[in-house]
Amino acid sequence: MDQTQKLINDGNAAVDEMLTGIIAAHPNHLWRPDNAPRAVVARHGPREGKVGLVIGGGSGHEPTFLGFVGKGLADAAAVGNVFASPPPQPVVDAALAANGGAGILFMYGNYAGDVMNFDMAAEMLEMESIEARTVVTTDDIASAPRDAREKRRGVAGNVFIFKAAGAAADMMMSLDEVERIARHANDRTYTMGVALSACSLPQTRRPNFELPVGEMEIGMGIHGEPGVRRGPLQSANAVTDEIVDAILGEMNAKAGDSVAVLVNSLGSTPLMELYIMHARVAERLAAADIRIHSALVGPYCTSMEMAGASISVMHLDDELTTMLDHPCDCAMFRVG
Amino acid sequence: MDQTQKLINDGNAAVDEMLTGIIAAHPNHLWRPDNAPRAVVARHGPREGKVGLVIGGGSGHEPTFLGFVGKGLADAAAVGNVFASPPPQPVVDAALAANGGAGILFMYGNYAGDVMNFDMAAEMLEMESIEARTVVTTDDIASAPRDAREKRRGVAGNVFIFKAAGAAADMMMSLDEVERIARHANDRTYTMGVALSACSLPQTRRPNFELPVGEMEIGMGIHGEPGVRRGPLQSANAVTDEIVDAILGEMNAKAGDSVAVLVNSLGSTPLMELYIMHARVAERLAAADIRIHSALVGPYCTSMEMAGASISVMHLDDELTTMLDHPCDCAMFRVG
Structure with missing residues (x-):
């Protein structure tokens, strides 16, 4: 079968090289903490007293997820390899950078690998006395029947769902409220x-x-x-x-x-x-x-x-x- | 040879159906004058005393050209069929909608069909006592030697070149000044x-x-x-x-x-x-x-x-x- 025509260098380095390019192109919007190359943080997002909204998942869906990190939307994203969940550490790195002392909300598409890794990250944060809750997105109506919405995958509707939660967090609402609005946005x-x-x-x-x-x-x-x-x-x-x-x-x-x-x-x-x-x-x-x-x-x-x-x-x-x-x-x- | 997989209805209707969708999606930014289906105008662009910046060319390059019509950039665009220049009438329609009494600047990529049709439109406008000048873009350095820059084609650098001219017009500069800045932007x-x-x-x-x-x-x-x-x-x-x-x-x-x-x-x-x-x-x-x-x-x-x-x-x-x-x-x- 023919190879796909791609402008890349080393396939295994593609995600890291992409991130280098993203940070170079958008220095006023995005930065990465030291020793956390797979956590991308909004320059003007996180602040004291604000719920930190952390999104993420596999790469290859750009501008999802990195494109939605910024003031008024997500505070940080954890970046996995292409079509692969990020492991727990980048999720923790993203959460620590997003933390304003009011709790963290994880939001990502409902995929088994992401659920496992974000849940492990939540446990790691708990040991540091940071509360992290989770709302998975399940907007893909083709992926499971209507009476099994919790089995559905999260796809492009993420943009609206993240946007709603990001606005709530930017308005300095409580973790309870941000979580409620995130679930409400996903439901609709x-x-x-x-x-x-x-x-x-x-x-x-x-x-x-x-x-x-x-x-x-x-x-x-x-x-x-x-x-x-x-x-x-x-x-x-x-x-x-x-x-x-x-x-x-x-x-x-x-x-x-x-x-x-x-x-x-x-x-x-x-x-x-x-x-x-x-x-x-x-x-x-x-x-x-x-x-x-x-x-x-x-x-x-x-x-x-x-x-x-x-x-x-x-x-x-x-x-x-x-x-x-x-x-x-x-x-x-x-x-x- | 295999057909390309496209989500279209009738190939001959694709541009007009696209325009219907663009106007439906962006009613706060764009509108079309009556009886001018191939002229797309910025809702908040044209105004009294302002040079009207009119861009355009063949379709198939989206978001070029329509995506750059708006306050601070182009006042209107004339829309051709896929990879084909618009005929003179849509160019005239776009110019009339963009006209603020301070003259019109036409800007488009340097292609023979566009030059012919925009020049004819300029003559038609002259009969209505509207002055239309032209700056063609020639940023594609691969398309002709350095000492024949006037033969080069205009491509993606249009974004920067149109942007510079659109800003000058938005600042209410004279037609002389907008034209000078457009040429200067193209040269660089x-x-x-x-x-x-x-x-x-x-x-x-x-x-x-x-x-x-x-x-x-x-x-x-x-x-x-x-x-x-x-x-x-x-x-x-x-x-x-x-x-x-x-x-x-x-x-x-x-x-x-x-x-x-x-x-x-x-x-x-x-x-x-x-x-x-x-x-x-x-x-x-x-x-x-x-x-x-x-x-x-x-x-x-x-x-x-x-x-x-x-x-x-x-x-x-x-x-x-x-x-x-x-x-x-x-x-x-x-x-x-």
């Missing part, structure tokens, strides 16, 4: 994706699964986890309708409600196609008398060069609207 | 790219040229125009060095000078690879005692799903630094 966020191609790890440069040209897989996860169905590649409108139908079926929105929408590229699907999909999302929501309060369109949670897209919808209420509109200033994402 | 901006794959038009879904796996083409243009050499795909550092060497060879920067850097994805090359390249750019510039004032890393001027990247460097002086740091608020790009 729904994502479903479609893959049009595989991607490949820098170490192997080989596609991580087979998807023949002319086919698509609806509901595939951001690491190539199996979706809900594979079939012939359909039109943008047909694919968008299938995803929007699934989301509306779960969301229980009524006429007049507001939502935030994210049409996300998994990597190589360009803005042109995302905006074509967004046109259909807007048409469908207007027909249901659901108002789009804000829209994000672009690569927010990727699988390197995977072709495909996902649609996320957060069902807003007054509290979540306030949290989404709260300013944030990250290296790769800004509001307000 | 240098770009070179590398292609790792072809892309394909929505109408055909077929690659627009052949580039075997394992090879790269240094200097290739954003529509697949031939580059300066084709050869085996090299490491990110080797590719970056070749591009940086070429740029430094033209730039005549001295120790202590400052630059703005853009490491741009041509489409499917992900952030991970761009930041690896940026790490090398930063290392090389530090070794030459050249300071990076600001850095942009991401997809800014794409060729849909083409794999590859480009590096742009603007050689700053006090005036250009002021112009780059001036605030702008566009749907897909913000400063300040």
Whole structure:
């Protein structure tokens, strides 16, 4: 099988070299503590009395997670290898840098490796008398049935969920409140994706699964986890309708409600196609008398060069609207 | 040959459907005049007494050009089909919407079709007593020799060049001054790219040229125009060095000078690879005692799903630094 065309040096060094580049490009936003090369911290985020919001997970999804570290959003991120959870130490490093004495909230997508490592980090922090709680994101509605939401994976809807929790922390709310808002945000966020191609790890440069040209897989996860169905590649409108139908079926929105929408590229699907999909999302929501309060369109949670897209919808209420509109200033994402 | 996997409906409708989606996603930033579907205007840009900055060109390079329409940057853009110049009428439509009575500056990449159509639009505006001048961008140093800069193409460095002119116009400078700063910005901006794959038009879904796996083409243009050499795909550092060497060879920067850097994805090359390249750019510039004032890393001027990247460097002086740091608020790009 052909190798994937990548501009890298050593596949095993790709994540560390990427981090060197990120710190070089964004010195006013991001820094790394001494001896903690896999913990990236917001320059103007952490402060006394504030809940520290720590996110993280495997690399390869950029701008998730590093792009959402900054004032008003996450205080720090722990960085794993490509598609691999960070071990406990970088999580602890990130938490110590984010610690303002008001407790730490861990937020990350619901994957077994991340759960194990963040839980170990929480135990290590407990020994230093730092309380760390956890809210895992479970927005991928294709990844488990509705009555097993706790088994679902976290994907692109992370952006909205992290944003809501980050705003709450930036408003100096208590750990109880930040945790409550994080869970509330997760409960009201729904994502479903479609893959049009595989991607490949820098170490192997080989596609991580087979998807023949002319086919698509609806509901595939951001690491190539199996979706809900594979079939012939359909039109943008047909694919968008299938995803929007699934989301509306779960969301229980009524006429007049507001939502935030994210049409996300998994990597190589360009803005042109995302905006074509967004046109259909807007048409469908207007027909249901659901108002789009804000829209994000672009690569927010990727699988390197995977072709495909996902649609996320957060069902807003007054509290979540306030949290989404709260300013944030990250290296790769800004509001307000 | 295999079809490219695209999420579109009708290839011939892709640009118009994209525009529908862009306006739906960014109603607070962008609007279109009645009966001018291919002119996109900044909601808070044009105003009385201000030079109107109108940019444009073929589609398929998003966020170029539409993403740079907004307060502090371009007032309007004329939108062509994929890789095809807009005809004169949308250019006139964009200019009329951008007109504040202080003259219009057209800025676009140096391509024959664009020159012809924007020049015709300028003549049409002259009949309405609106003065329109033109500054074409010629930042692609691989596209013609140094002593024939007027033959060079405009590529990703557009972002910096448009930004400088947009700031000058936003500061209510005269048409003479905005034009002077636009030329000055273009003179001091240098770009070179590398292609790792072809892309394909929505109408055909077929690659627009052949580039075997394992090879790269240094200097290739954003529509697949031939580059300066084709050869085996090299490491990110080797590719970056070749591009940086070429740029430094033209730039005549001295120790202590400052630059703005853009490491741009041509489409499917992900952030991970761009930041690896940026790490090398930063290392090389530090070794030459050249300071990076600001850095942009991401997809800014794409060729849909083409794999590859480009590096742009603007050689700053006090005036250009002021112009780059001036605030702008566009749907897909913000400063300040």
